[in-house]
Amino acid sequence: MSLLIFNVTIFTNNDKVGIISNGALAIEKSQIIAIGPQQDLKKKYSHFSQIDGRGRLLMPGFVNAHMHFYSTFARGIAMQGSPKNFSEILQMLWWKLDSVLDLEAVYYSALVPAISAVKNGITSVIDHHASPNAVDGSLDKIEDALVKVGLRASLCYEVSDRDGQAISDAGLAENERYIKKCQALKNQDEAHLFDGMIGLHASFTLENNTLEKAGALIQNLEKGCHIHVLEDKADQKVTQKKYGMGVINRLRYFQILRPETIAVHCIHLSEKDKDSLAESGAIVVHNPQSNMNNTVGRTDIFGLLERGIRLGLGTDGMSPNLMNDIRAANLIHKHDLRQSTVGWTEIEKMVLQNNPAIFEKVTGQQVGKLEEGALADVILVDYFAPTPLTADNFWGHYLFGIADALVDTTIINGKIVMQNKEIVGIDELAIARKSIEVAKQVWDKF
Ligand SMILES: [Zn+2]
Known part of the structure; x- marks a missing residue:
């Protein structure tokens, strides 16, 4: 899959960059292939499938x-x-x-x-x-x-x-x-x-x-x-x-x-x-x-x-x-x-x-960083920082804000597994109902 996520604030969690405002991230197959200002990436990857992050926070899973x-x-x-x-x-x-x-x-x-x-x-x-x-x-x-x-x-x-x-x-x-x-x-x-x-x-x-x-x-x-x-x-x-x-x-x-x-x-x-x-x-x-x-x-x-x-x-x-x-x-x-x-x-x-x-x-797999060549395990979070956000104060934002914010989209190995807070291809209610049946059998034996 080729995917461009734009209109996001990016926390890269690597030493080099930190926070990118008005950023974008491009994914090809399982890897991140580019990260940077959205005006550059939007032109270069205009043929990719697009996700408009609408100002949300993009960070590693x-x-x-x-x-x-x-x-x-x-x-x-x-x-x-x-x-x-x-x-x-x-x-x-x-x-x-x-x-x-x-x-x-x-x-x-x-x-x-x-x-x-x-x-x-x-x-x-x-x-x-x-x-x-x-x-x-x-x-x-x-x-x-x-x-x-x-x-x-x-x-x-x-x-x-x-x-x-x-x-x-x-x-x-x-x-x-x-x-x-x-x-x-x-x-x-x-x-x-x-x-x-x-x-x-x-x-x-x-x-x-x-x-x-x-x-x-x-x-x-x-x-x-x-x-x-x-x-x-x-x-x-x-x-x-x-x-x-x-x-x-x-x-x-x-x-x-x-x-x-x-x-x-x-x-x-x-x-x-x-x-x-x-x-x-x-x-x-x-x-x-x-x-x-x-x-x-x-x-x-x-x-x-x-x-x-x-x-x-x-x-x-x-x-x-x-x-x-x-x-x-x-x-x-x-x-x-x-x-x-x-x-x-x-x-x-x-x-x-x-x-x-x-x-x-x-x-042997590198996860947890948003940079070129890393595996594309990323999350888009409903977080709009109410105070200045930098790489140095990220943890304060995390503990007192991001941790309470809902995750909107989860991408693992370059694949969208949740979008708009819905897990792709999964009927959660049906799974929960079946799980209750199985749990009852387990509890009877317990
Ligand atoms: Zn244990």
Whole structure:
């Protein structure tokens, strides 16, 4: 597709340009081919399909660096009893829910939040999936749902030994199969929407032989792991008791922590652990809403960033909409530390620089910047700045204005997936009705 978007204020999110007033952006196939003043581009690309932005803000789509699509059917579910701690939350909700998902439930639980993501300007998602009684082909089912919407993603299956060796091995095989499938397709088309990682649940549910196999797989496939790390103190306690070492030391021993690996949460780290994590080069993803909801603590984002760790932001399945976690991240650190000045530049860096850099590290694809040659993942937002907007004060505009504005149009890989706030080719009501039917079956088994 050849497309010109004109009459827009552009936030490029790159070092060179910043803000372009009365701008235009030209897209050919999956790439941005030109960006600049509209009077120049309108002449040059007059033969392209045109979108008049009517003065709106055009900016890169967002990356959600940690998501669980499968959490959708927890919405409104009735739990028996009330969990008293994090381990009970896992046992009474998440491990019960994921065990009753079949492939149809996997599909609908991905389709619904994918629609929501696109409506909220999220164009790339790094997902972590679990359905221990429907492992084989589960990543293809998620992919089918995302293809229907047009969302870009890195997918993985969450391997765990909590359901026994056979299911654990099936999880590793699913990851391996899916990564190889994506690698083959990316050899034909670099802009292919999907890639894979080796998903692992967390140290405390993984036996040594499984970690050994995962370590060997990431070496062979040249991919990273996507694993929860020290989300709750239980991870350290169980790991230390069962395996005689701490979580970070153990994951390093099995060569799980490396620059392509995403270590999610990393809340209960010692200072030594933080140094070791930095030395490994691993990525960390912070999920403030989920952490507050589970009352598991707060990641020391300052200590991690100071050490040069690539720290990003995710939603951990709490919401498909990253904006909610951006807001939470902006507040939790100020509130906990009773310091109104912290968590400003740090969160901006995590969202605008690190999340796209993380996506590039795990998939090889450059997103999150509007410049020639970048992938065309862009959003058009109903935002008309009421005060001067510059690259330097963009984050202030974002937090107190853009985050509340509706996304009008979402383009992913050069394809219009939402226009005039309608997802192209999708009957949302019909999908929601079908999803209710599937959810009822899931809840009956739950
Ligand atoms: Zn998670």
